[in-house]
Amino acid sequence: MTTVFGGNCGFSIAPLSGKPEDATYLMRMLSRVEGMPLESLEAGVPWSWTSFADYLAEVERGVAVNAGFLVGHSALRRAVMGDRAIGYTASEDEITAMCDLLDASLQSGGLGFSTTLSATHSDAEGQPVPSRHSSDTELMALAAVVRKHEGTWLEMVSDTGTSFKLENVERMTQMSLAAERSLNWNVLSPNSRYREIYNNQLAASDYAAGRGAKVIALVAPQAIGLVLTFEAGMVIDAMNGWGPVMALPVPERIAKLSDPEIRKELSHSAHQASGPIGDLADWSSWTIVETEREENKALEGQTVGALASRLNKAPLDAMLDLAIEEDLKTRFMPNLSGADHESWQMRGAAWRDDRAIIGASDAGAHLNMIDTFAFSTQVLQQGVRERRLLELEEAVHRMTDLPARAFGLRDRGRLAEGYYADIVVFDPDTIACGPLHTRNDLPAGAGRLYCDAIGVHHVLVNGQLIVTEGHSTGALPGTVLRSGRDTRTVPIASPLASAA
Template sequence: MYDIIIRNGRIVDGTGAPARSGAVAISGERIVGIGDVDGPARREIDAGGQIVAPGFVDVHTHYDAQVFWDPLVTPSINHGVTTVIGGNCGFTIAPLSGRPEDADYLVRMLARVEGMPLESLRAAVPMDWTGFGEYLDRLDGTLAINTGFMVGHSALRRTVMGERAIGHHASADEIAAMQELLRASIRAGGLGFSSTISTTHLDAEGQPVPSRHAAEEELIALASVVSEFPGTTLEFLPIPGLFGEQTYDLLTRLSLAAQRPLNWNAIIPNAHAPEIHRSQIAASDYAAARGARVVGLVMADAPHLRLNMLGGVLIDSVEGIAEYFRLPLDDRCRAFADPEVRRRIGERAAGQAGHARKYAQWQDYEIVEVFSEENRRWLGRMIGEVAAERGVSPLDAILDVALADELRTNFLLRSIADDDASWAMRGEVWTDDRVVIGASDAGAHLDMIDTFAFSSKVLGEGVRRRKLLSLEEAVHRLTQVPAELIGIRDRGCLREGAFADIVIFDPDRIGCGPTSMRFDLPAGGNRLYCDPIGVSHVLVNGREVARDGVPNGELAGTMLRSGRD
């Protein structure tokens, strides 16, 4: 007798093959029959003509901390994601040195660079381990979906170098110590190595995060450790914007040193500046010609950013204003109210070039969430309109509005890549074998982006509404392709012997509900959230974990470990 049979579904198995009618039989954790299945089961699920597909795989998340207060790993589970990979960008909370100041540094860094409420981190994440294996053991068996974590460069650097991790190159002995700590972490189950040199990544003091102080020699030495272990991977964030020879060469040398595919984040197709994503994707061709493999992660939609002057993420990349985000809140408010400070910020920001220039276009921000009665009249208005109505500069307007809310005001910076031409480019990139759909950042930038719903957006907007690719191709790109990139065994497709990670959804309804703010984090922290539409069942390792977009509390997930999984 089977444990579960799913009947009356259209099977889209993740390989890209055409949909077919049939049933899926499950015993224990695995699929034991697919297609024509006879025999009784303890439970039958009637798919009612809906799509039966592999659970979606998200290779770029930052759930490293959230899993301590949210064992259901929401909202990814709601949207049919059954496997997530964390530890990206070098930002992990293991290993730790055992020195309280190092743990405190990493928590404050996460709060700043990944937009997690500091009060929530301090209230819910114990930070009382040292080894990477202790961290994984603490979570093993406690989560609703499958999770795996890479080992982060900034944690390695801070553990070995302490305060020297900022502002100093590592000595030969320190590099060797980091290599040995990385080896120990991978032996304990870490999935590989991650790092960043992105100019957008700053710590709580506004300084470049530890990995940005590393010489290329250090990066290559750490990447080489990955080559010593089976079942490992490599993730890296280069400097954003146009790619050139220097970036191509670094990505290629890292992949060659690791003898693994390198994935990097993130490609944002934009018809108004197509040269950017084309230069980025070309890194894959450069690498392939030299025996390496480099894969870019592409976003599932045009990201609309919610930004504020409290955390300052991304706004702090603008010249002239970044230094003020290092100040305590009261001092920062006084500075932002000072006409002379505003004059200096305005002069420097006016000359901003490159990737950060769009964040200095103050007139383009829309006011989408306010907290004071004074600001309610401006809700839904553009800063440019507010400035014109009040007869002040856009910089004065945005700072005045922010100060009235003690800097908590949320401003929306709409993407210019939300037009039909950009969506057509996005569809082309989604089906390019040099890229993988991902870049969700789920678990990070909690008050800024809703890209955690990437699977529902691809299937709803990309397939159902815009018809940019077939349903079978989309499922393939959301399941088998990312699973194979990371090297995850027996997941990402529906076949006999594979783990029963399954999502059932209605292709005629799939999509996202409205995005709104929830105040459901520890210590009263808030996050953006949206529910799925049309996701009826989610199974992980043969057990149902969510129905009709709502988790049921079942903790069926596996902790994925290098070599074994």
């Protein structure tokens, strides 16, 4: 891809208050909830700004692709409320201050406002992230600020992995109306086992449209594979009863997870849930992806069930014993559903649905656990060539021109005279994802999941070659996209497919 949008899900690293403890809080929060290595955030991010304008100027010093950023609710709340951002309802004066800060951030080029209400989003202390403590009054006031700025939109995470509660559908609708902008929610993950959830979530767009608003789903490009560790704790802490244990410092967490009685309680609690989160409790089906110790390398690729059978242990005991032996760093992958033929058919239908946009890469976040960063390659390989869910031309249109029109990007998203030359040259007969593996190339030597892009020959951004035959040229021709200058307002009454 040649253009990216950051700051989604309520998480941006600007604005800052200027107090060192606020930057520290955001670093630790992002490390926990977004799977960003703390050592990389400390070593690789200067944290030298306070305003959103200063942050954009820092990014503009050198970027290979075009990049635009939403203003995250949790950063706004922390900058204005400090420690009160957790556990407190904002006062009228604090809401006004947040609105003023958002207004200044959008004036300097922020592309819109993002927030999260998801129960899966907790900070480094295991507390709900700041935005989850907001009132509807606060949300609507912030959404209304967006209306004042050209070329902006809203983004949020609502009920993750479940049917939307009517109150949250109404909340999304009212935010769209307050902003007079579309609201893009993350993430629709088609799964034949949970067709009712899928239909309920997509119906949020119909509910909003019937009231004059626009709600758009961001649909995942594949069955999402999660690589989890008991050290990071993300997703594991969403299981019933696991949150308090996973919020403990690692030594205390190991002590708790070593206790047979606590293991029984945790296993019982996890089995009480239904839906995708409840599926995690099928311990036997988890795969051992990567081990930390050399003597355990032979276990890679095996299921926890196979290991448990060989050791004559209960599956959860076998998994936790291995994890504890490796200081909780062992990487596991639960066997989540969604890779079956019916789920792929649902996914293809969602890609073509005007209530949804293909995306949800999470590139830059969940670096050690989610493989959706290769979403465009997955669509072209599996969706087009292997499963024939889309014709090539339609797939390219729905990943380039359609989102550019939906979010109001000026002169990007298609090959046309007068447009910027943002071009990916690929071979449709060979494009594919290479094997998933860990690369330790982040600041401070931290690792990330990675796979090579097969069949992608050249990438040009603004007419300059940045990648050729899998190798970076070192060129940094990207632009920091700013609202108004690089985007135009898309009226919420306009159809998604033809927004211009």
